[in-house]
Structure formats: C-alpha cells, structure tokens
Amino acid sequence: MTLDALLILDVLLAALLLVLAIAALHSQSLRQAIILFIVFGLVTALVWARLKAPDVALAEAAIGSGVAGALLLAALRDRRPGVEAGSSQQRPAWQVLTVTYLVIGLTLTASWAFLYAQLSADAPGLNRLVQAELANSGVANPVTAVLLNFRAYDTLLELAVLFGALLGVLALGPQRPAPRIAGPVVTHLVAWLTPLLIVTAAYLLWVGAHAPGGAFQAGALLAAAGIIVRLSGNPHTALPGGIWMRLIAVGGTGVFLLVGLAAMGLGGKLLQYPADWAGTLILLIEVFATLSIAASLLLVYLGGQPRNWAARKDGSHV
Amino acid sequence: MFDTSILYGLLGIVLAGLGLHAAILQRDVLRRILAINILGVGVFLVFIANAYKGPDAAADAVPHALVLTGIVVAVAATALALALLRALNAHQEDADRE
Numbered sequence: 001m002t003l004d005a006l007l008i009l010d011v012l013l014a015a016l017l018l019v020l021a022i023a024a025l026h027s028q029s030l031r032q033a034i035i036l037f038i039v040f041g042l043v044t045a046l047v048w049a050r051l052k053a054p055d056v057a058l059a060e061a062a063i064g065s066g067v068a069g070a071l072l073l074a075a076l077r078d079r080r081p082g083v084e085a086g087s088s089q090q091r092p093a094w095q096v097l098t099v100t101y102l103v104i105g106l107t108l109t110a111s112w113a114f115l116y117a118q119l120s121a122d123a124p125g126l127n128r129l130v131q132a133e134l135a136n137s138g139v140a141n142p143v144t145a146v147l148l149n150f151r152a153y154d155t156l157l158e159l160a161v162l163f164g165a166l167l168g169v170l171a172l173g174p175q176r177p178a179p180r181i182a183g184p185v186v187t188h189l190v191a192w193l194t195p196l197l198i199v200t201a202a203y204l205l206w207v208g209a210h211a212p213g214g215a216f217q218a219g220a221l222l223a224a225a226g227i228i229v230r231l232s233g234n235p236h237t238a239l240p241g242g243i244w245m246r247l248i249a250v251g252g253t254g255v256f257l258l259v260g261l262a263a264m265g266l267g268g269k270l271l272q273y274p275a276d277w278a279g280t281l282i283l284l285i286e287v288f289a290t291l292s293i294a295a296s297l298l299l300v301y302l303g304g305q306p307r308n309w310a311a312r313k314d315g316s317h318v
Numbered sequence: 319m320f321d322t323s324i325l326y327g328l329l330g331i332v333l334a335g336l337g338l339h340a341a342i343l344q345r346d347v348l349r350r351i352l353a354i355n356i357l358g359v360g361v362f363l364v365f366i367a368n369a370y371k372g373p374d375a376a377a378d379a380v381p382h383a384l385v386l387t388g389i390v391v392a393v394a395a396t397a398l399a400l401a402l403l404r405a406l407n408a409h410q411e412d413a414d415r416e
Contacts, residue, residue: 006322006373007321007322010321010322010325010326011325014325014326014329017329017333018329018332018333021333021336021337021356021359022336024352024356025336025337025340025344025349025352025353025356026340030346030348030349033349033352034352037352037355037356040356040359041359044359044363047326047363047366048366051322051326051366051367051369051370051377052370052376052377053366053369053370053377053382053385055382055386056362056366056382056385056386056389059386059389059390060389063389063390063393064355064359064389064392064393067393068355068392068393068396071393071396071397071400072348072351072352072396072400074400075348075400075403075404076348078404078407079348079407092343100339100342100343103338103342104335104338104339104342107334107335107338108331108334108335111330111331111334111361111364112328112331114364115324115327115328115331115364115367115368126378126379126380127371127376127377127378127379127380130378130379130380131376142376142379143379143382143383143386145379146379146380146382146383147383147386147387150380151380151383154383154384154387155383155387158387158390158391161390161391161394162390162391162394164394165394165395165397165398166394168398168401168402169397169398169401172401172402172404172405173405173408176404214386216386216389216390293390296394297393297397300394300397300398300401301397303400303401303404304401
C-alpha cells in the first residue's frame with residue numbers, strides 16, 4: 001500500500017519535471033523560460049532527495065538552480081532592450097534535420113542500453129568497496145570520502161576546470177555595470193540574509209565530514225551571499241582587493257595540489273593521504289576549496305574583471 | 319526499487335533528448351545554453367537513477383560524487399558560455415553602429 005503511494009508520488013514528480021522542462025524549452029518569453037528553468041532545478045533537487053542523494057540535492061538547489069539561474073538572469077539583463085527572441089526554431093535543410101534526429105536517436109538508444117544493462121544485471125556498483133574502505137578515508141560521509149579521498153583526482157581536476165572557466169571569463173573584459181541601489185526593504189533583507197548564508201555555509205562545510213554537505217554546497221552558499229550583496233547595489237560593500245581575490249580563487253586547486261604532492265613526498269602516490277591525517281587534510285582542502293569555489297562563482301557572476309582590479313594598471317593601490 | 323530506477327532513468331533519457339533537440343534547433347544562443355543545462359540534468363538523472371538501490375539499501379555513493387562534480391563543471395561551462403555570448407553581443411553592437 002505504502003509502496004503504491006510512493007509510486008504515485010514518483011509518477012507525479014516525473015510528470016512535473018517533464019512538463020517544466022518542456023515549458024522552459026519552449027516558452028515564448030525568455031524571462032519566463034529562465035524562471036521555469038530555476039523551478040525545474042528546484043524540482044530536480046526534490047527528485048535527488050527522493051532517490052537518496054541528499055548531497056546532490058543540496059548542490060542542485062544551490063548551484064544548478066540558484067547560481068545557474070542567477071547567471072542566466074544576469075545574461076538576460078545584458079541584452080539590448082527590444083531584442084526579445086521568442087522560441088523560434090531554425091528551419092534547416094533536411095540533411096541537417098536527418099543527422100540531428102539520428103544523433104538524438106542514437107544517444108537515447110545508447111543511454112537506454114546502458115541503463116537497461118546496469119539494472120538488469122542488478123550490478124552492485126562500487127558501493128560495497130566504498131563502504132569497506134570508508135573507515136580508512138578520514139570521513140564518515142561516503143560521498144565526501146569518494147570526492148576527496150577515493151576519487152580525489154576527479155575533484156582536483158573539477159576545481160581546475162572551474163578555475164579555467166574563471167580565467168576565460170576574466171579574459172573577456174571588465175565586469176557588468178553594477179545594479180541600482182535597492183530600496184530599504186531589500187537592503188534590510190540582505191542585512192539579515194547575508195550573515196545567515198555565511199553561517200550556513202560554514203555549517204555545511206563542517207558537517208560534510210559525516211552527513212550530507214561539503215565544500216561545493218558551502219562554496220555555492222557563500223557565493224550566493226556575495227551575489228545577494230551585489231544585487232542590493234550597496235556601494236559600501238566590496239570584494240577583497242585584487243591580489244587577495246586572485247589568491248583565494250587559485251587556493252582551491254593550489255592547496256589541493258600541494259597536499260597531493262606532499263603525500264607523494266611522504267612516500268605515497270599523488271593524493272594518497274597518510275591514513276592518520278586523512279580527516280585533517282580533507283578538512284584543510286575543503287576549507288580552501290569552499291573559499292575558492294565561492295570566489296570563482298562570484299567573479300563569473302560579475303561577468304569579468306571587478307572594477308577595483310583595473311586600478312592596478314595605473315600603478316596605484318591594489 | 320527496480321520500478322523507481324526505470325521510471326527516473328527513462329525520464330532522464332527523455333529530458334536529455336528534449337535538451338539536445340532544443341540545443342540543436344533553437345535559434346537563440348541563450349536558449350541553447352539553457353537547453354544544454356536541461357540535457358545535463360537528464361544525464362545526471364540516468365546516473366542517480368542507476369545509483370538508487372531501493373528504499374532499504376544504501377545508494378551507490380560513486381555516481382553521486384560524479385554528479386556533484388558534473389553539476390559544478392556544468393555551471394562553470396555555462397558561465398563561460400554566457401560570458402562569450404556577452405562578448406559576442408558587444409561585438410555585434412559595435413559592428414551595427416559602424
């Protein structure tokens with residue numbers, strides 16, 4: 001009985017997600033499309049929670065829906081007024097269409113084959129290995145153990161990808177013009193929200209060792225605090241000066257790599273932490289990763305080099 | 319639960335197809351970037367549905383970690399794409415003025 005109720009919930013959730021995706025893809029107004037995409041992200045977070053992936057749910061809500069939504073809305077504001085592109089599809093030649101549908105068909109068939117093979121073989125996956133080695137990882141949350149110990153390579157390269165994207169955005173020019181100064185209601189809301197977000201970020205970072213949470217979710221919340229302050233248009237708030245911001249942004253990848261190399265120096269392989277130190281080292285990496293993720297996401301939200309960096313070219317203060 | 323995994327796995331595949339379709343055929347670049355994000359969510363859904371092992375068993379943590387990585391990479395790529403779009407628009411505006 002309870003199982004059936006759960007299945008009804010699943011079907012409703014799946015249908016909702018599907019409808020939201022179609023609406024976001026084909027809505028006439030672009031603003032509406034982006035807002036529907038944000039809602040789509042939040043419902044996706046519910047699906048992750050339903051499928052027992054609370055870490056992913058937190059990340060989806062904060063990054064996939066929150067930060068990505070903020071980025072898309074900011075991009076919408078950049079457009080020239082009056083250029084409202086409706087949902088218009090290209091009418092390409094039939095050859096292009098054929099190739100398109102062939103690619104889509106092949107992709108879908110391949111994914112279905114992958115999924116079906118996995119499910120019908122009832123493959124145990126790698127979870128048994130993860131559970132067996134969890135005690136040696138230095139943390140109690142299996143997802144954090146995979147991210148920062150068992151498959152630390154992936155996470156190191158992921159931070160490098162984020163850093164690379166940041167370099168690309170910074171190379172493209174100066175930041176967007178600042179928003180107008182918000183009214184008193186928003187200003188007060190921001191004054192309440194910002195410290196709350198910072199404390200929540202610190203909590204998520206700490207709790208990630210043994211419960212859902214971790215550097216990515218914490219970094220995204222910290223970036224959200226920065227984005228909200230930025231949106232309030234308060235002229236008295238500013239980011240740390242150029243050199244500090246650069247050091248923080250590079251710190252995530254840098255400290256991670258240094259710890260990995262130090263592990264090599266102590267006789268292990270790259271990123272093979274000594275078992276006694278694993279917990280401490282993971283926390284150290286995560287602290288720097290959190291700050292670095294927050295700084296990177298905030299800088300890409302600004303859309304280019306912050307204004308106070310430009311002062312350096314005149315040889316004046318940083 | 320087998321049914322739950324199949325349901326969400328299929329949904330992921332359909333979302334990926336819808337996203338890919340729109341990413342190829344939409345005219346507007348911002349809409350294409352949005353479509354690629356929906357394509358990404360579809361792929362993540364296939365992974366997470368596959369990691370789900372029923373209401374009583376622990377889910378597989380490795381796909382979860384991969385998807386977490388994927389979410390951050392997706393937002394990084396989106397940010398770079400949007401910055402490129404902004405540079406492109408500025409360039410076109412300059413060209414229009416001349």
